[in-house]
Amino acid sequence: MKSLSKKILLLLAASLDEVIDWEKTLTSPYMRIKFASYKDNYFQKIAQSMVKAGEIDRIIKRGQPFFRITSRGKVKLIYDVPLAKRLEKKWDGKWRMVIFDIPEITRVKREALRKKLKDLGFAQWQKSVYVTPFDVGQEIAEYLGAVNLGENAVMLEVKKIFVGDERQMANKLWHLGSINLKYKEFVEKFKGKKKKNGMQEEYLFILEEDPFLPKELLPDLWWGEEAKKLAGKF
Known part of the structure; x- marks a missing residue:
């Protein structure tokens, strides 16, 4: 229900x-x-x-x-x-990027992180690199702390991703x-x-x-x- x-x-x-x-x-x-x-x-x-x-x-x-x-x-x-x-929030023009390196022995946490990122609207850019244009830094920080992944993952906030046309990148991802x-x-x-x-x-x-x-x-x-x-x- x-x-x-x-x-x-x-x-x-x-x-x-x-x-x-x-x-x-x-x-x-x-x-x-x-x-x-x-x-x-x-x-x-x-x-x-x-x-x-x-x-x-x-x-x-x-x-x-x-x-x-x-x-x-x-x-x-x-x-x-x-x-x-x-639905109601205006974009601040910044990108959020999560990069992680989680050992195979803790793959359950790795898959859980991937699911969490997708739930928050991230798209997979590379195997262990996810990006989103929305401000979800607090949610990510709280999650990484709660599951003890602070040493295995990092979130960056940048004003520009130099990939050419950002619209084309968004369309693809x-x-x-x-x-x-x-x-x-x-x-x-x-x-x-x-x-x-x-x-x-x-x-x-x-x-x-x-x-x-x-x-x-x-x-x-x-x-x-x-x-x-x-x-x-x-």
Whole structure:
């Protein structure tokens, strides 16, 4: 249940407080197939529990039940999903780089560090080198201290990575071309159509792949903005 509640909060937050018809979305055929192992009332229970916890509001719009994220929901999202902080935070123009050399004998810690870096939005530049444009220095320092990796890993903060075009580097490391294509196909599929069955759930699964990089690192024509507007109007 926890995983799907995160998806709900992420979609609502990314829609910039626009209300989303989650009763329709959560009970759609697409979601039924995607989560076929869950019972029929699974999605309704999630929404009800989130309303009770004050994470989302249930309102009536045009005679239909809709949901929107609350301030408490935003706080929970940022705590549970570190990438959510990117939705409202402006880039300071700096890069963070983590370099580590962890012996094979402690490979469990090494793999855990890699997972932590990915969870925080880092991309793998080289085998033991990860980079991100976002300020996560405190989180990394706390993690390295907690797992006793302070002598095996270091984080650098730099104003410039001399790799040529930073946009091209970002495109390669975060696979922006593939994500942008999915956004483009999403817009072309649903824009101008009266019936938008399956739109919200398709948007959600693209969102899960989006690294939410600052606009300075995105392609000139980034279809994510158009997709967000389209999803928010539904």
